[in-house]
Amino acid sequence: MKIKELQRICLEVRRDIIRMLGEAGSGHPGGSLSAAELVVALYFSVMKHRAKEPDWEDRDRFILSKGHCCPLLYAVLARCGYFPVEKLLTLRKLGSPLQGHPHNLEVPGIEASTGSLGQGLSIANGIALAGRLNKKNYRVYCLLGDGETDEGQVWEAVMTSNHYHLDNLCAIVDRNRLQIDGKTADIMQLEPYPEKWRAFGWYVIEIDGNNLAEVLGAYLQAEKIKGKPTVIIARTIKGKGISFMENEVEWHGQAPKKEEVEKALKELGERI
Amino acid sequence: MKLKSTRDGYGEALLRLGRENPRVVVLTADLGESTRSHWFKKEFPERFFQMGVAEADMVGTAAGLALSGKIPFMGSFGVFVTGRVWDQLRVSVAYNNANVKIGSTHCGITVGEDGATHQAIEDIALMRVLPGFTVIVPADNIQAIKATIAAAKIYGPVYLRLGRASLPVVTKENAEFNIGKAEILKEGKDLTIIACGVMVCQSSEAASILEKEGISVRLINLHTIKPIDEEAIIKAAKETGAILTAEEHQVMGGMGSAVAEVVMENCPVPMKRIGILDRFGQSGKPEELMREYGLTAENIVKEAKNLLKRKTI
Ligand SMILES: Cc1ncc(C[n+]2csc(CCOP(=O)(O)OP(=O)(O)O)c2C)c(N)n1
Ligand SMILES: [Mg+2]
Numbered sequence: 001m002k003i004k005e006l007q008r009i010c011l012e013v014r015r016d017i018i019r020m021l022g023e024a025g026s027g028h029p030g031g032s033l034s035a036a037e038l039v040v041a042l043y044f045s046v047m048k049h050r051a052k053e054p055d056w057e058d059r060d061r062f063i064l065s066k067g068h069c070c071p072l073l074y075a076v077l078a079r080c081g082y083f084p085v086e087k088l089l090t091l092r093k094l095g096s097p098l099q100g101h102p103h104n105l106e107v108p109g110i111e112a113s114t115g116s117l118g119q120g121l122s123i124a125n126g127i128a129l130a131g132r133l134n135k136k137n138y139r140v141y142c143l144l145g146d147g148e149t150d151e152g153q154v155w156e157a158v159m160t161s162n163h164y165h166l167d168n169l170c171a172i173v174d175r176n177r178l179q180i181d182g183k184t185a186d187i188m189q190l191e192p193y194p195e196k197w198r199a200f201g202w203y204v205i206e207i208d209g210n211n212l213a214e215v216l217g218a219y220l221q222a223e224k225i226k227g228k229p230t231v232i233i234a235r236t237i238k239g240k241g242i243s244f245m246e247n248e249v250e251w252h253g254q255a256p257k258k259e260e261v262e263k264a265l266k267e268l269g270e271r272i
Numbered sequence: 273m274k275l276k277s278t279r280d281g282y283g284e285a286l287l288r289l290g291r292e293n294p295r296v297v298v299l300t301a302d303l304g305e306s307t308r309s310h311w312f313k314k315e316f317p318e319r320f321f322q323m324g325v326a327e328a329d330m331v332g333t334a335a336g337l338a339l340s341g342k343i344p345f346m347g348s349f350g351v352f353v354t355g356r357v358w359d360q361l362r363v364s365v366a367y368n369n370a371n372v373k374i375g376s377t378h379c380g381i382t383v384g385e386d387g388a389t390h391q392a393i394e395d396i397a398l399m400r401v402l403p404g405f406t407v408i409v410p411a412d413n414i415q416a417i418k419a420t421i422a423a424a425k426i427y428g429p430v431y432l433r434l435g436r437a438s439l440p441v442v443t444k445e446n447a448e449f450n451i452g453k454a455e456i457l458k459e460g461k462d463l464t465i466i467a468c469g470v471m472v473c474q475s476s477e478a479a480s481i482l483e484k485e486g487i488s489v490r491l492i493n494l495h496t497i498k499p500i501d502e503e504a505i506i507k508a509a510k511e512t513g514a515i516l517t518a519e520e521h522q523v524m525g526g527m528g529s530a531v532a533e534v535v536m537e538n539c540p541v542p543m544k545r546i547g548i549l550d551r552f553g554q555s556g557k558p559e560e561l562m563r564e565y566g567l568t569a570e571n572i573v574k575e576a577k578n579l580l581k582r583k584t585i
Contacts, residue, residue: 025385026384026385067389092385092556094557094560094561094564096555099387099388099555100386100387100389100390101388101389101390103387103388114389115388115390116352116356118325147324147325148325150302150325152326179324180302180305181300181302181304181305181322186322187324188322188324
């Protein structure tokens with residue numbers, strides 16, 4: 001798929017996210033918007049998967065470790081055809097399969113329930129190990145938040161991926177430099193960050209995570225790395241695409257109000 | 273009626289405690305604002321510790337601070353500061369009898385839209401089995417302030433179960449709060465309703481409805497689940513002959529189970545436990561979820577009438 005087409009899908013997905021959150025009245029826009037290119041590129045270009053056959057054995061797997069950013073994943077799955085796009089507007093409503101944090105028993109295409117941070121990479125390791133045992137050559141992708149990597153379990157998993165030489169696994173860190181209470185640098189110092197991953201035995205690729213060409217290049221490169229796991233540290237802008245949300249910590253976990261939805265959609269090129 | 277949450281009460285009490293006792297320190301794991309710990313941070317930045325999204329580390333750090341004479345209050349969402357770190361609480365805190373206080377906000381399904389992963393509905397069960405732990409569930413904002421202050425005055429680990437939702441005030445500003453002493457909100461002789469947390473409000477409404485129908489209800493706010501007020505429970509069993517419990521928590525292992533243990537060993541009478549029946553929570557508005565899970569005054573009224581039919585004395 002051409003980059004132009006992927007860009008169009010990113011825009012569509014960002015509009016979906018804004019509409020969904022506006023309708024829900026709560027949720028997490030910042031980290032959903034920052035990771036749009038990272039997830040759209042996977043589902044529309046990189047991963048083998050079948051929307052009409054979500055349980056296809058040979059599919060590549062994606063684990064959203066930072067489960068609070070499920071509006072992004074829901075929008076991408078809907079746009080791929082896993083379920084009707086209209087369903088998106090039921091986000092967070094009583095009885096909707098689109099729970100506030102993703103539930104794998106409710107939504108086709110969700111590989112694992114997440115929302116309690118720090119657990120996804122361990123699950124991804126298990127799926128990667130099973131793939132190897134079953135002689136499958138699917139790949140496993142796991143998206144983490146940078147704040148999320150404060151969790152000790154992440155680093156336990158980081159050791160496991162290295163110990164078992166999981167080259168069928170690719171972690172992606174959305175390095176938007178913000179978490180709930182503020183800047184990652186003020187909340188818990190992560191730097192020297194790439195060096196940490198390298199010291200734990202990983203192959204590290206650093207990119208601009210909102211640049212589709214760089215994102216696609218990184219996924220391609222990761223596939224070629226053998227004998228060790230790869231992490232893509234993706235520098236992004238939290239709230240990317242909406243001027244009043246970009247790099248603003250308060251947009252981590254609050255929904256836009258009606259006027260803000262309209263303003264945001266206009267910025268995303270929607271004629272209202 | 274003014275609406276405030278129990279987490280607001282926690283935050284406000286931390287400020288008062290900070291002013292009167294320099295040994296009080298506050299920790300949070302990237303949830304300073306949500307747990308209202310950031311009010312303390314503003315006034316006492318040097319006694320505030322931001323731990324990042326690392327709850328297990330926070331528990332251990334709090335234990336270390338406590339073992340060195342500080343009185344740490346650590347706040348996070350109920351799910352992340354109980355089950356997620358249960359072994360750290362068991363060994364580093366409880367087994368050390370470390371003087372750590374837990375501000376556990378966002379408990380119960382009244383969390384609402386965030387859904388199951390963020391709704392602690394097993395925490396009372398998890399915390400009451402840990403030796404030495406005191407377990408408190410304030411019913412409203414006023415009681416949360418008193419409970420937080422009381423927690424600082426006793427030695428040993430204390431679990432404060434708090435909520436996100438703004439609630440009507442059901443207790444009185446001048447009412448005494450004593451850890452381990454149940455609060456009798458209303459006398460009655462046909463049946464006793466024992467409730468905690470947000471269910472005190474629902475139960476009080478249910479009691480009024482039942483009274484109108486000529487049923488005399490004793491209403492107890494069991495704010496301390498451990499140590500449990502055996503005396504008040506046994507007295508209620510003996511004098512009213514039937515006990516209904518109501519909690520925003522799994523019925524298995526929760527407050528109702530704790531009451532049933534006392535009733536069964538001392539004065540068995542018919543009982544009914546209202547709570548969540550072995551399910552996860554889900555996304556929805558708090559009021560919708562309360563209806564969905566049967567945590568309403570109407571359901572209490574219905575079950576109270578069924579219970580009365582089983583009464584033997
Ligand atoms: C174990 C756990 N602790 C706390 C939270 C509450 N929480 C939700 S999002 C978040 C911050 C995450 O920051 P980051 O990983 O950087 O996410 P992003 O910036 O991509 O949104 C926190 C602390 C949680 N969901 N899980
Ligand atoms: Mg971040």
